[in-house]
Amino acid sequence: xxxxxxxxxxxxxxxxxxxxxxxxxxxxxxxxxxxxxxxxxxxxxxxxxxxxxxxxxxxxxxxxxxxxxxxxxxxxxxxxxxxxxxxxxxxxxxxxxxxxxxxxxxxxxxxxxxxxxxxxxxxxxxxxxxxxxxxxxxxxxxxxxxxxxxxxxxxxxxxxxxxxxxxxxxxxxxxxxxxxxxxxxxxxxxxxxxxxxxxxxxxxxxxxxxxxxxxxxxxxxxxxxxxxxxxxxxxx
Amino acid sequence: xxxxxxxxxxxxxxxxxxxxxxxxxxxxxxxxxxxxxxxxxxxxxxxxxxxxxxxxxxxxxxxxxxxxxxxxxxxxxxxxxxxxxxxxxxxxxxxxxxxxxxxxxxxxxxxxxxxxxxxxxxxxxxxxxxxxxxxxxxxxxxxxxxxxxxxxxxxxxxxxxxxxxxxxxxxxxxxxxxxxxxxxxxxxxxxxxxxxxxxxxxxxxxxxxxxxxxxxxxxxxxxxxxxxxxxxxxxxxxxxxxxxxxxxxxxxxxxxxxxxxxxxxxxxxxxxxxxxxxxxxxxxxxxxxxxxxxxxxxxxxxxxxxxxxxxxxxxxxxxxxxxxxxxxxxxxxxxxxxxxxxxxxxxxxxxxxxxxxxxxxxxxxxxxxxxxxxxxxxxxxxxxxxxxxxxxxxxxxxxxxxxxxxxxxxxxxxxxxxxxxxxxxxxxxxxxxxxxxxxxxxxxxxxxxxxxxxxxxxxxxxxxxxxxxxxxxxxxxxxxxxxxxxxxxxxxxxxxxxxxxxxxxxxxxxxxxxxxxxxxxxxxxxxxxxxxxxxxxxxxxxxxxxxxxxxxxxxxxxxxxxxxxxxxxxxxxxxxxxxxxxxxxxxxxxxxxxxxxxxxxxxxxxxxxxxxxxxxxxxxxxxxxxxxxxxxxxxxxxxxxxxxxxxxxxxxxxxxxxxxxxxxxxxxxxxxxxxxxxxxxxxxxxxxxxxxxxxxxxxxxxxxxxxxxxxxxxxxxxxxxxxxxxxxxxxxxxxxxxxx
Numbered sequence: 023x024x025x026x027x028x029x030x031x032x033x034x035x036x037x038x039x040x041x042x043x044x045x046x047x048x049x050x051x052x053x054x055x056x057x058x059x060x061x062x063x064x065x066x067x068x069x070x071x072x073x074x075x076x077x078x079x080x081x082x083x084x085x086x087x088x089x090x091x092x093x094x095x096x097x098x099x100x101x102x103x104x105x106x107x108x109x110x111x112x113x114x115x116x117x118x119x120x121x122x123x124x125x126x127x128x129x130x131x132x133x134x135x136x137x138x139x140x141x142x143x144x145x146x147x148x149x150x151x152x153x154x155x156x157x158x159x160x161x162x163x164x165x166x167x168x169x170x171x172x173x174x175x176x177x178x179x180x181x182x183x184x185x186x187x188x189x190x191x192x193x194x195x196x197x198x199x200x201x202x203x204x205x206x207x208x209x210x211x212x213x214x215x216x217x218x219x220x221x222x223x224x225x226x227x228x229x230x231x232x233x234x235x236x237x238x239x240x241x242x243x244x245x246x247x248x249x250x251x252x253x254x255x256x257x258x
Numbered sequence: 259x260x261x262x263x264x265x266x267x268x269x270x271x272x273x274x275x276x277x278x279x280x281x282x283x284x285x286x287x288x289x290x291x292x293x294x295x296x297x298x299x300x301x302x303x304x305x306x307x308x309x310x311x312x313x314x315x316x317x318x319x320x321x322x323x324x325x326x327x328x329x330x331x332x333x334x335x336x337x338x339x340x341x342x343x344x345x346x347x348x349x350x351x352x353x354x355x356x357x358x359x360x361x362x363x364x365x366x367x368x369x370x371x372x373x374x375x376x377x378x379x380x381x382x383x384x385x386x387x388x389x390x391x392x393x394x395x396x397x398x399x400x401x402x403x404x405x406x407x408x409x410x411x412x413x414x415x416x417x418x419x420x421x422x423x424x425x426x427x428x429x430x431x432x433x434x435x436x437x438x439x440x441x442x443x444x445x446x447x448x449x450x451x452x453x454x455x456x457x458x459x460x461x462x463x464x465x466x467x468x469x470x471x472x473x474x475x476x477x478x479x480x481x482x483x484x485x486x487x488x489x490x491x492x493x494x495x496x497x498x499x500x501x502x503x504x505x506x507x508x509x510x511x512x513x514x515x516x517x518x519x520x521x522x523x524x525x526x527x528x529x530x531x532x533x534x535x536x537x538x539x540x541x542x543x544x545x546x547x548x549x550x551x552x553x554x555x556x557x558x559x560x561x562x563x564x565x566x567x568x569x570x571x572x573x574x575x576x577x578x579x580x581x582x583x584x585x586x587x588x589x590x591x592x593x594x595x596x597x598x599x600x601x602x603x604x605x606x607x608x609x610x611x612x613x614x615x616x617x618x619x620x621x622x623x624x625x626x627x628x629x630x631x632x633x634x635x636x637x638x639x640x641x642x643x644x645x646x647x648x649x650x651x652x653x654x655x656x657x658x659x660x661x662x663x664x665x666x667x668x669x670x671x672x673x674x675x676x677x678x679x680x681x682x683x684x685x686x687x688x689x690x691x692x693x694x695x696x697x698x699x700x701x702x703x704x705x706x707x708x709x710x711x712x713x714x715x716x717x718x719x720x721x722x723x724x725x726x727x728x729x730x731x732x733x734x735x736x737x738x739x740x741x742x743x744x745x746x747x748x749x750x751x752x753x754x755x756x757x758x759x760x761x762x763x764x765x766x767x768x769x770x771x772x773x774x775x776x777x778x779x780x781x782x783x784x785x786x787x788x789x790x791x792x793x794x795x796x797x798x799x800x801x802x803x804x805x806x807x808x809x810x811x812x813x814x815x816x817x818x819x820x821x822x823x824x825x826x827x828x829x830x831x832x833x834x835x836x837x838x839x840x841x842x843x844x845x846x847x848x849x850x851x852x853x854x855x856x857x858x859x860x861x862x863x864x865x866x867x868x869x870x871x872x873x874x875x876x877x878x879x880x881x882x883x884x885x886x887x888x889x890x891x892x893x894x895x896x897x898x899x900x901x902x903x904x905x906x907x908x909x910x911x912x913x914x915x916x917x918x919x920x921x922x923x924x925x926x927x928x929x930x931x932x933x934x935x936x937x938x939x940x941x942x943x944x945x946x947x948x949x950x951x952x953x954x955x956x957x958x959x960x961x962x963x964x965x966x967x968x969x970x971x972x973x974x975x976x977x978x979x980x981x982x983x984x985x986x987x988x989x990x991x992x993x994x995x996x997x998x
Contacts, residue, residue, distance in 0.1 A: 031512050031600060034424020038693045041709070071691075073422045076508025132417050134688045163421070163688040228690045233707060233822060235696070 023250040026054045026064030028094070028110075030085045035071035035107065038227045043068075046230055046240065047247055056088040065250045066103045067094055069110025071163070071225060081124060081166045082112030091117050103147055103246055104219040108164055111211070111221030120212055120221045121179060125168040128204030132165040136236075137202050139210050139224060140190040143183060146217045147249030151241030157194045158187075158238040160224035162202060167223040169205040169212075176206055187211035187222055268299040268569065279306045279482065285637055292631045300568045300617070300625045305632060307482070307535035307573055308542060311798050314636040317764040318796040321777040329790035331753040337547075339380040339460055339530065340450075341792025343754040345818050347711040350457065352386035353449035355394075355719070355758040355814050357797035361502040362444040366411025367418070370444050371505035372577055374419040377448040379531035382514050383580065385458035385521050386450030389692055390706055391420050393430040393446050394719045394758065394812045395683075398439030400675055400995050408442055409996065415505075416446070417686040422507035423514065426695055427687035429704035431719055434675040437727075440802030445758040445795075445812045447719060451708070458521055460530035461548040462541075462583045465611040467527055469541070469552065470589065471604045472596050473513050473579040477562035479503050480536070480575025490763055490801045509578040509601075516599035517580060523595065525588035532579040538572045540581045542615060546633030551612035556619040558606045568617060568624035583609055643774055644767035652728050656861040658847050660923045664970075664977045667856065668900055669987055671927075674855045677897060678991035679908075682998070701828035702744040702893055705819065714819035716750035719812055722896065724849045725864035727808035730772045734779025734811050735867040739931060740895055741815040742787045746876035747891040747934065748825060749883030750817030755784060757794040757813050762806030764798045772809040779867075780811060786869035787876065789815060824886030826936070829909030831889040833964035836943045837917060839899070841875060841933030842956045845925050851896045852927035864929075871932040871955075878953035879934060887946050890937035890963075900926040900970070900977075902935055904984055907968050912981040914968050917961030922972040937963055 025043045029036050036053065043066075044051045052062050056074075061067060074085035085091070091113070098104045098119055106114040114120045127133055136159050141152040152158070171179065179185055187210040191200045201208045203223070211222030226239025269275045276286040279302065289297055289305050297305065311317060327335035333350060334342035340354035358373025374391060381388045393416050398405050420427045425448070462469075480503035520526060528548065530540045537559070545552045559571050566574070584592050593603045610616075617625040646652070661667035671677050684699035696714060697705035703718035720740045726733030742752050757780065762769040784791060800807045819825070830837075847853055848862025882888045894902040899921060907914055919926070938946050943959065950957035968984065970977040 032422070032508050034422075034511065034691060038691065041693060072424060073508060073511070076422070076506075078508070131414075132421055132686050132688070134421075134690065135685050161690045163690060165421075225690070228693050231693070233696065234693065 023049050023066060023247050024064050025049050025051045025066045025068065026061050027051060027068050027070055028054045028056065028090055030056045030074035030088060032074045032076050033070050033072035035225065035227060039068050039070045042227045042230045042243055047243055049247055054090055056090045059089040059093050061093050061097055066105065066246050067097055069106040069113050071108030071110060074109055074113060080116065081109060082116040085113045086116035095119065098219050101216060101218050103250060105148060105246060106221040107225055107227065108223055111223055112166065114219065114221045119219050120214055121175060122169055122171040122212060124166045125170050126166050127168050133202055134161065134163040135202065136161050137224060138190050138192050138200060139187045140194050140196065142188060143186045146186065146213060146220065148220045148242050148246050149186060150249065151245040155194060157190060157192060159236060160226060160239055161228045162224045164223055167203040167205060169209045171206065179212060182215060184212050184215065185209055186213050186220060268567065271297060271299055271302055276302055279303060280310055281306045285309055288637060292628060298625065300572060301627055303569045303573050304538045304625060304627065307538050308632055309636050313535050313539055315796055316637050317639045317641055317798060318773065319638050320640055321774050324777055324781045325791040326781060326784050327791050329788065332790050332792055335792050336794060339383050341754060341756060342384065342457055343792060344454065345708065345715060345753060346713060347708065348454050349451050349708060350454050351449055351451055351715060351816055352381050352384045353447065353756055353816055354380050354793040355445055355447040355756045355812065356795045357758050357760060358444045358446060359442065359760065359797055359800055362412055363408065363442050365502045366408045367415040368502055368504050370412040370415030371419040372503045373444050373446040374416055375505045375507065375510050375577055376533045377446040378423060378425060378510060379533065381448045381450035382517055383458065383460065383529050383531045385456050386452035387518060388425045388448050388450040389694060390449045390704065390717065391425050391427045391447060392717060392719050392814060393427060395430065395432045396438045396443035396723065396810060397434050398442065399434060399436050402439040406996055412444055413683050413686055419505055419507045421688040423511045424691050426689045426691050427684065428689050428695055428698050428706065429717060429719065430699065432680050432683055433723065435723060435808065437808045440805055441800045441807050443760050443810055447756065447814045449717060449816060458526065458529055460528050460544050462528050462544040462550050462609050463548045464527055465550065465609055467583050467586050467609045468589050468605050469607040469609065470582050470584050470592065471559060471579065471606045472582065472601055474506065474509050474576055475560040475562040475602065476566065476571055476574045477576045478566065478570055478574060481570055481573045490799045503575045503577050505577050512599050512601060513578055513580065516596050516601055520592050520595045523591055525585050525592050527583040527585055529580060529582040532581060534575065536573060536575045542629055542633050544581065544583065545615065545629045551610035551629060552607060552615045553610050554607040554615065554617045556617055556624060558604050560602050560604050568619045641764050641770045642767045643770045645771050646768050653863040654861065656847055656853055656859050658853065658924050659857055665979050668904060668979065669984065670856055671897060671901065672904065672984060672988040673991045675992060675995055676851055676855055677901065679989045680992065681989060682993045696822060696825065697748065702747040703750065705748050705825060712821045714822040716745050716748045716817040716819055717814065718744040719814035720744065721810055721812050723808040723810045724854065724860060726776060726811060728849050728862065729864050730775035730809050731779035732864050732867055734776035735783040735869065736864065736931060737811060737813040738780055738783035738787060738789065739867055739869065739872040741813050742789060742876050743872065743893045743934065745815055745817040746879035747828065747893055748819060749880050750819045751880060752787065752789045752815050752817045754792040755789045755813060755815045756792060757811060759794065759796045760800050760807065760810040760812065761798050762801045769806060776809055776811045780813065783869055787873055820884065824883065826883050826888050826891040827909065828892045829890060829906050830913040830915060830937055830963040831909065832939065833913060834940060835889055835937040835963040836940055836959055837915060837935060837937045837961045837963060838946055839935055839958050839960045840878065840950060840955050843921055843925060843928050844930045845928050846930045847928060850927060850929045852924065865931050867931055874954045875932050875934060878950055878955045882936060882946060882949060887942045888936040888938045892935055894933040894935065896929060898927040898929050904968060906935060907981045908985055908988065912966065912985055913963055914965040914981045915961055915963050916965065916969045918971045919960050920958065922976065
């Protein structure tokens with residue numbers, strides 16, 4: 023499957039995502055430059071973590087206006103797969119591809135630690151590799167992961183099944199203590215109505231190889247790659 | 259507020275004005291002799307910066323020559339932006355450590371930010387991609403004035419920079435002592451990797467080759483930062499805030515990517531970052547190393563605001579700037595790369611063969627200085643040295659009170675800022691970006707993957723300043739030995755060392771004595787343990803109102819782990835594993851943490867450093883790790899056996915241990931060196947003991963891993979404590995002390 027990793031000035035997880043797709047999953051991967059209005063035929067688009075445009079103004083705000091995002095929007099509108107990780111998630115929010123907004127972490131500090139996540143949807147192209155209610159351990163590394171929206175919109179989000187991951191205890195209970203940043207309803211990841219665009223704060227690319235002691239993140243990429251291949255197969 | 263003036267009236271050049279910017283009368287005369295005339299104000303400023311202690315090492319040079327700097331892996335020793343060692347598989351590691359103490363004390367957030375920024379540029383300027391940072395921090399007592407503000411600012415600054423650039427901060431150390439109440443230490447380490455044949459140097463060559471300026475524009479920030487860093491603090495230091503630079507990690511990230519891309523074009527002859535003393539040191543050092551000359555056209559230096567004088571342009575320490583020498587005719591090719599990344603490029607001059615730096619501005623010659631006399635013949639001082647008069651008194655063996663309640667004693671120690679978990683600090687640093695971090699902060703040494711190979715890189719930094727104050731030679735040697743021991747715990751063979759030597763005012767004979775002795779101790783240990791010094795930094799004048807810090811020669815050592823398959827953990831991994839104590843106790847309490855922290859006794863000669871024993875222990879630990887015989891390896895250091903055992907229980911599962919130890923009472927906290935604990939599956943126990951015997955390391959099985967309590971017996975039961983309770987005390991102590 024052809025994968026594209028977007029590079030904004032200030033992206034710093036671009037190489038990490040590239041590595042997992044290329045060397046762990048053996049896929050064709052290309053970098054997509056922020057100033058180019060093309061996805062070079064990529065089927066899976068990943069917006070990586072980092073500090074795009076220095077996070078100046080607001081995390082993701084400037085990146086959302088870059089030329090490549092026009093192409094990403096068209097891709098998403100056509101049902102193409104888009105995955106935003108950490109800063110990439112923030113860009114997707116700012117670009118209006120996903121609902122909601124990010125505030126600074128409740129404790130106003132950058133936090134880098136492993137968290138537990140409950141997979142709320144296991145039928146999405148990105149989550150088919152998970153069991154229902156499966157608890158994952160993934161690292162976070164961000165200062166602005168405090169997901170927020172109005173109560174009505176959050177209710178709608180839940181009703182539509184757009185909450186994909188929630189912070190939880192190792193046993194799967196969703197508690198205030200397991201919420202690392204104050205996110206509304208422990209939300210760690212959401213998808214669009216079509217389920218083809220996913221944004222999440224944790225970094226699955228940082229736990230996709232046995233040598234790093236944890237492979238819980240790999241299934242997200244593997245599921246997407248598999249979903250993409252099946253789609254290609256169906257089209258043929 | 260000179261910052262906002264259009265142009266500054268320049269002072270007249272006199273011995274007095276020279277002194278006001280840091281040049282002594284003697285140095286002023288020396289400059290006049292070199293020039294054959296009186297200098298102008300710009301020339302005086304340039305010389306003051308180049309001859310500052312920070313840039314010239316004039317008080318430390320004669321001692322630094324003692325360091326062993328060669329070894330089988332060394333490709334570049336001291337003298338470049340950073341040292342280079344071969345780490346196998348065609349890769350090299352480029353690393354260095356540098357201080358940013360003075361700026362961080364004045365303005366902790368920007369000071370520590372730019373400390374990280376500066377050390378990262380030193381690495382990528384060599385053509386290496388930075389993959390790891392460490393930070394060694396020394397704060398005063400938490401309750402000292404401004405200290406919570408300083409701690410918070412420094413930690414935010416380090417995180418703010420490294421997190422944004424995307425370089426993981428994988429390790430470091432933090433200490434607290436009243437001697438830093440008026441002068442904190444921020445030492446930043448960075449390591450990069452490159453293919454062996456792709457290293458860049460900062461040697462300007464080829465007359466006619468253009469000099470390109472890349473990166474941020476030049477402003478009036480940080481003027482005379484290098485000179486400020488070469489002075490002691492007093493009540494006026496607060497007013498020196500304009501000498502502190504301001505960092506922009508986003509520009510650094512762009513500069514990093516653009517430079518690495520530009521280097522791949524083959525159009526770069528030499529490249530150097532503008533660090534301390536900005537445009538002055540970068541251009542003079544490049545030309546000095548290359549034995550060439552320079553013509554600088556200051557009208558083309560990109561400025562943040564109009565009206566900067568040549569003096570200000572040459573001395574500004576605005577951050578995120580580089581100077582490079584391009585191959586003539588290939589400027590456009592390079593400019594395209596930088597412009598694609600949104601960076602400004604300006605041709606500001608060219609390399610000449612005159613051996614002089616000629617600066618022109620507004621049609622006139624602003625400065626004309628012979629380069630080599632200024633860079634290579636900078637003053638060198640052999641300052642008076644005096645052993646402290648009360649050394650015998652300092653070394654008097656302390657009285658050692660016995661602990662009445664062992665569990666209470668242990669809990670009290672775990673709650674001190676010295677032993678408390680540093681998680682609150684390193685959790686604010688991204689330590690997993692770049693997906694190489696096999697073992698991050700909190701262990702004996704950080705371990706990184708070397709992608710595409712079975713090998714790993716390990717790194718650690720260590721020093722015990724109290725040991726160094728009471729016996730700088732032993733203290734220096736101990737720091738190296740402990741670093742090597744920490745690396746051995748993860749199976750790493752040391753390949754190179756970088757240091758950051760933080761001391762007081764070298765014009766005081768006792769400080770020069772401390773420095774000389776510490777360098778000797780480090781050199782002794784480096785020779786005995788086979789570790790070459792490949793780069794480093796000296797920071798003198800760490801004192802406030804006459805009060806000097808303890809000598810703090812921070813030591814960072816990098817090692818290679820040939821195979822990561824059987825990497826031991828620093829904590830207990832499997833119930834049923836047998837615990838083996840390596841090394842022998844000699845009941846040593848000089849400077850011991852037990853006495854300092856619980857009884858207020860800071861007294862005595864620090865523990866002896868038996869370098870042969872350290873070498874035997876390190877070899878044994880490496881071989882046990884590599885052969886996959888042990889699950890756990892953790893060294894004994896401050897706090898001795900009981901602290902080491904307790905820390906080993908603080909793994910992800912808080913596994914307990916039952917041990918029967920040959921020590922009792924206060925000896926459980928003795929700080930005899932060359933010791934470690936390992937834990938192995940029962941089936942490996944005989945092989946572990948046999949390997950120890952063959953290596954000449956005393957070894958004794960002391961118990962087994964399991965349960966949820968730490969239980970200790972010496973004859974009868976002397977301690978039983980739930981690990982979870984101890985962990986709670988240890989893990990919450992620092993945030994509590996900080997009032998969070």
